[in-house]
Structure formats: structure tokens, C-alpha cells
Amino acid sequence: xxxxxxxxxxxxxxxxxxxLGDIPGVLWTPASASEPASAPKSAPVPLILLGHPGGLDxxxxxxxxxxxxxxxxxxxxxxxxxxxxxxxxxxPVVEQARADLRRALEAGEPVPDxxxxxxxxxxxxxxxxxxxxxxxxxxxxxxxxxxxxxxxGVISIGVRLAVVEPRVAAAVLFAGSYVPRVIFExxxxxxxxxxxxxxxxxxxxxxxxxxDLFDAFGSKEKALNANMGGHTGVPPHAGEAAARFxxxxxxx
Amino acid sequence: xxxxxxxxxxxxxxxxxxxLGDIPGVLWTPASASEPASAPKSAPVPLILLGHPGGLDxxxxxxxxxxxxxxxxxxxxxxxxxxxxxxxxxxPVVEQARADLRRALEAGEPVPDxxxxxxxxxxxxxxxxxxxxxxxxxxxxxxxxxxxxxxxGVISIGVRLAVVEPRVAAAVLFAGSYVPRVIFExxxxxxxxxxxxxxxxxxxxxxxxxxDLFDAFGSKEKALNANMGGHTGVPPHAGEAAARFxxxxxxx
Numbered sequence: 001x002x003x004x005x006x007x008x009x010x011x012x013x014x015x016x017x018x019x020l021g022d023i024p025g026v027l028w029t030p031a032s033a034s035e036p037a038s039a040p041k042s043a044p045v046p047l048i049l050l051g052h053p054g055g056l057d058x059x060x061x062x063x064x065x066x067x068x069x070x071x072x073x074x075x076x077x078x079x080x081x082x083x084x085x086x087x088x089x090x091x092p093v094v095e096q097a098r099a100d101l102r103r104a105l106e107a108g109e110p111v112p113d114x115x116x117x118x119x120x121x122x123x124x125x126x127x128x129x130x131x132x133x134x135x136x137x138x139x140x141x142x143x144x145x146x147x148x149x150x151x152x153g154v155i156s157i158g159v160r161l162a163v164v165e166p167r168v169a170a171a172v173l174f175a176g177s178y179v180p181r182v183i184f185e186x187x188x189x190x191x192x193x194x195x196x197x198x199x200x201x202x203x204x205x206x207x208x209x210x211x212d213l214f215d216a217f218g219s220k221e222k223a224l225n226a227n228m229g230g231h232t233g234v235p236p237h238a239g240e241a242a243a244r245f246x247x248x249x250x251x252x
Numbered sequence: 253x254x255x256x257x258x259x260x261x262x263x264x265x266x267x268x269x270x271x272l273g274d275i276p277g278v279l280w281t282p283a284s285a286s287e288p289a290s291a292p293k294s295a296p297v298p299l300i301l302l303g304h305p306g307g308l309d310x311x312x313x314x315x316x317x318x319x320x321x322x323x324x325x326x327x328x329x330x331x332x333x334x335x336x337x338x339x340x341x342x343x344p345v346v347e348q349a350r351a352d353l354r355r356a357l358e359a360g361e362p363v364p365d366x367x368x369x370x371x372x373x374x375x376x377x378x379x380x381x382x383x384x385x386x387x388x389x390x391x392x393x394x395x396x397x398x399x400x401x402x403x404x405g406v407i408s409i410g411v412r413l414a415v416v417e418p419r420v421a422a423a424v425l426f427a428g429s430y431v432p433r434v435i436f437e438x439x440x441x442x443x444x445x446x447x448x449x450x451x452x453x454x455x456x457x458x459x460x461x462x463x464d465l466f467d468a469f470g471s472k473e474k475a476l477n478a479n480m481g482g483h484t485g486v487p488p489h490a491g492e493a494a495a496r497f498x499x500x501x502x503x504x
């Protein structure tokens with residue numbers, strides 16, 4: 001992991017771009033966790049991994065806003081680019097699946113399962129090990145420690161990560177993308193506390209599939225928080241409720 | 253409206269039992285809103301009507317806990333007994349419907365629509381005018397003013413009240429009781445902000461019917477907050493989120 005740039009934001013948050021191999025990422029740490037080595041040591045802060053649908057440059061303003069809110073509550077946040085997105089090499093299988101998806105939607109046909117598999121599973125299969133490698137590197141930094149939360153989409157990445165990564169202690173999952181059948185089955189193995197956000201009128205989302213997925217999660221504590229509006233219309237109060245959920249579970 | 257007893261609780265909340273005609277009720281006011289007339293006047297506080305399934309004596313501890321929480325945030329709370337419940341005269345139609353319901357459930361049969369109608373509509377038709385009369389009396393008291401929130405079950409009473417009573421500015425509705433078809437239609441006319449609580453594993457509740465009802469509400473701002481557990485298992489954090497929703501909408 002190599003830091004490539006850093007800036008101190010006006011609220012004292014330290015924003016650092018990094019690369020992990022050839023994967024770009026961003027780390028936001030609250031002022032307390034990013035003092036120079038000479039300053040008195042503060043307690044290490046928990047870490048939130050910010051999921052997103054890919055395209056870090058485009059997503060960055062929204063992710064930064066969430067990270068700064070979390071920093072004000074004493075959490076570090078980090079994200080990495082998804083496989084095949086932003087400046088990373090395209091994934092031909094996913095590109096083909098995206099074209100097939102567009103064709104099905106334009107024809108008003110149901111989206112075949114195999115298209116969903118080809119669209120999402122490569123992101124999960126390649127992305128999850130990358131998130132875990134990022135976690136190794138991030139938790140090795142001074143001032144950052146577990147527990148770790150995952151917050152965002154792609155929901156299938158969040159599901160797989162919650163199943164395979166024991167350091168993830170709680171997750172906020174954004175319903176609203178296609179979910180392969182194999183991920184649906186993995187959802188039954190999730191046991192960490194979950195807070196699932198669902199945009200009730202999400203144009204690109206199958207509401208019933210999202211409800212079925214919520215039902216499938218094995219977690220004893222899970223909450224579904226459905227709000228009005230389209231895919232990007234999560235109301236501020238719902239974002240705050242999600243932040244409160246993470247704070248409740250990540251504070252020792 | 254006649255106060256029949258009062259006690260000052262250890263957090264300064266004034267708890268007063270009252271009767272409105274022959275309907276018993278309870279009013280909780282924060283210390284600030286229940287000073288003697290000689291004290292300097294504070295600003296009047298908003299009012300939350302606490303709905304419940306009937307049987308005020310049994311429900312009282314839970315209602316009092318919610319009222320005291322709301323008082324700490326500067327709200328008065330009040331409730332009245334439902335028609336046919338507690339010490340009030342039985343409603344033969346409802347008693348008969350309850351017996352029919354029990355018979356259907358024991359036989360594992362679907363509950364006929366007409367049983368739901370006979371079970372719930374008398375409570376709505378008689379109860380809603382009583383809640384409105386209570387509102388008239390409560391808002392005439394010194395120290396209490398609008399806006400008014402409704403919070404609780406029977407959800408059908410909350411729906412009708414939200415439609416016919418313009419002083420209700422926001423409502424927390426507890427899914428988990430049978431909803432007559434006519435109320436389902438009235439739900440489309442509801443326009444106030446709604447926060448709907450759904451216990452995902454509620455034994456006595458049809459989850460799909462609750463989701464359909466949520467979908468039907470005409471409100472532009474509505475949130476569904478589903479949590480694990482049975483009918484009475486609303487987790488504390490979900491209760492707090494509901495209180496925050498009301499505070500957001502009732503504070504001028």
C-alpha cells in the first residue's frame with residue numbers, strides 16, 4: 001500500500017489517496033487518528049469500508065461526505081476501486097453481460113439468471129479478495145484498528161465479505177442491484193448485524209427480490225429500512241440512521 | 253375532561269389520569285409544560301397520541317415508558333382506552349368477530365374479510381371520533397399545543413385518524429393487526445409523513461399485507477422500518493428511531 005497524495009480537509013479529516021498494487025483507493029481518518037508520530041497517541045479508531053457500484057471518481061463526492069460524517073463520530077473510512085471500473089482494466093465478461101442486460105431491459109424481457117451471474121460474480125470473486133487485502137494493509141496502519149464495518153453496494157460484495165471475512169462486525173447493505181442465486185444462498189450464512197437500505201421506488205431494482213434477500217439473511221439482528229424515491233434518493237435521515245447503526249456496533 | 257388523579261414521576265413528568273365522558277385516559281406532560289399557573293410560562297409543547305391495541309391497564313407500563321422518553325425530548329403524550337376494552341362496555345360485534353377469528357386460526361383457515369371488518373371497523377368507527385374529542389380537550393389545556401403526532405396501533409385507527417384529522421401532522425404506525433379492505437383504500441388518502449414499524453416475524457401478522465399497505469400509503473415521505481422478532485419485540489433502537497422521526501416532524 002502506497003500513499004500517493006494527501007490533503008487535510010477543513011474539518012480536520014485527513015484524506016489520502018493510495019494504491020494497493022494497481023488498485024486505487026482513498027482513506028479518510030479523523031483528526032485524532034492522523035496526528036504526526038510526535039503527537040501524543042490517541043486510541044485507535046474503528047474502520048468502515050465504503051462500498052460503491054464502481055467508478056471511484058464519480059462516486060467520490062458522496063463517499064467523502066459519508067466518510068467525513070463518520071470521521072466526526074470517530075471512525076476511519078476507506079474505499080477501493082472495483083475490478084473493471086474507473087481506470088482499471090475492463091472485464092470482458094462483465095462488459096458483455098452489461099450489453100446483454102441492456103438488451104433484455106430495452107426489449108422489456110426478464111433478465112436471465114446467467115446474465116446476472118456474469119454481471120456480478122466476477123466483481124465478487126475478484127473484488128472480495130481485494131477488499132480483504134486492503135483490510136490487511138489498512139489495519140496495519142497506526143491509529144486504525146477493528147472492529148470493521150462494511151457500508152454500501154454492490155450488495156453481493158457486502159454479502160460475500162460478511163460471510164468470509166471475520167473482521168467485518170456489522171454491515172449496512174444497499175439493496176438495488178441484481179443478486180446472483182449463489183449470493184442469495186450465501187446470504188443465509190451471514191450472521192453479523194445488518195442494516196439494509198431499500199429505495200422503495202428504485203427504477204432499476206426488483207423490490208420483491210430485495211425483500212426475499214432480506215428474509216434470507218441468517219443474521220439474528222437485521223433491520224430493513226425502506227424509503228421513498230429512486231436509486232440515489234436515500235433521504236438524509238436514513239443515512240444518519242445507517243451511521244447510527246454502525247456506530248452502535250463498532251464502538252467497543 | 254376531568255382529571256381523576258395525578259402523580260409527579262421521579263423525572264419530573266406529570267402523569268394524570270382523566271376521564272372524557274366515560275372513557276378513561278392518561279396524560280403525561282414534561283415538567284416544563286406542567287408548572288403551576290403561578291410559575292413563569294414556558295412555550296407550549298407538541299402532543300403525541302399513543303395508540304395501543306386496547307386494555308390500558310395492561311399496556312400502561314409500555315406506554316408510560318414511551319411517554320417519559322418523549323417528555324425528555326419536550327413532548328406531551330396522551331392515550332385513551334379503546335371502545336370495548338378495559339373497563340368499557342364490550343362490543344358484541346367485535347366479541348363475536350374475535351371468536352370467529354380464533355376459530356379460523358385454530359382450523360388453519362384463512363381469515364375471511366368479513367371477520368376482519370367486524371373485528372376492526374367498530375374500533376375505528378367509534379374510536380376515531382373519541383380520539384378527536386380527546387384531542388379537542390387536550391389541546392385546550394394550558395401548556396399543550398400542536399402539532400400532533402400519532403404513534404402506535406391499532407394501525408387502522410392511525411390510518412383513519414391521519415385521513416380525517418388535519419391536526420395530525422405525522423404518524424408512527426405499528427403494522428401487525430388485521431386491516432379491513434376499506435382502510436386499505438383509505439391509506440391511499442394519507443399524506444402526512446409516516447414511519448411504519450413492522451416486526452418481520454410477527455406470528456399474528458400477514459407480512460405481505462403489511463408490505464402492500466405500506467405501498468398503498470399516499471404519503472410522499474414514508475419509511476418502512478422492519479426488525480426481527482415477534483409482535484412485542486420491537487428493539488430499543490427501533491423505538492428510538494421512531495421517536496426521532498416524530499421529533500423531526502413535530503418540532504416547529
